[in-house]
Amino acid sequence: MTTLFISDLHLDASRPQITALFIGFLEGEARRADALYILGDLFEAWVGDDDPSELGASVAQALHAVASAGVPLYFIHGNRDFLLGGRFADRCGMRLLPDPAVINLYGKPVLLGHGDLLCSDDLAYQAFRAQTRNPDWQQQFLAQPLPARLAFAAQARAASAAHQGGMKQTDQAQFETVTDVTPATVRATFQRYGVDTMIHGHTHRPAVHALDVDGRACTRVVLGDWYQQGSVLRVDAQGMHLQALA
Secondary structure (H helix, E strand, O other): OOEEEEOOOOEOOOOHHHHHHHHHHHHOHHHHOOEEEEOOOOEOOOOOOOOOOHHHHHHHHHHHHHHHOOOOEEEOOOOOOOOOOHHHHHHHOEEEOOOOEEEEEOOEEEEEOOOHHHOOOOHHHHHHHHHHOOHHHHHHHHOOOHHHHHHHHHHHHHHHHHHHHHHHHHOHHHHHHHOOOOHHHHHHHHHHHOOOEEEEOOOOOOEEEEEEEOOEEEEEEEOOOOOOOOEEEEEEOOEEEEEEOO
16 A cells, blocks of 8 residues: 655646546546645645636546545645635545644654745745735635636736746746755754655655755655646655656
């Protein structure tokens, strides 16, 4: 039996092939797992659990079928779907976890997160994150009509793309640094939680990193995104394997 970890699927109606790949994954391997953890950005955008989109309905149905098969499902919010709430989680049969969260993985404590908190050098994003995670801001936003929320999400995605594109043109090296994790923050996070394994997504740089933290051998696993292919981390009592699905 294996525990599965995925993140950064960015499901969107404009990319039906990725949605089909994900649903196929849920109908196959996921139903035989010990548990499935989704570490954020399941959707390209999420503006509230009242959005009646066909995409959300089909994903909820497929996830609920996994939960009904006896597989525990867990979800940590990403920077694109931080408004996913308890109503939709219940439709999926998922349990919402805080970010970060420590779990017991085959007898070993492991730290999970989306990963954006580790990118502390990206000051503009961290300011945006602090604003949009504020409960008052979220309450005011969710009180707006659905079309207004959808327009805001589209505008925010366009602004983010323009910001990143400008950074790339100005200084590619700086862009790579700012949009990746900050090493000092990674080290401080390992020290704070006292674990030697961390799993996260967000940066779209899939890899397994080995590092030394105060004399402890630590491992940081970065999950891949699903823009071109699926990425899954499979963990069992013998070890972990980060692989592409297609």
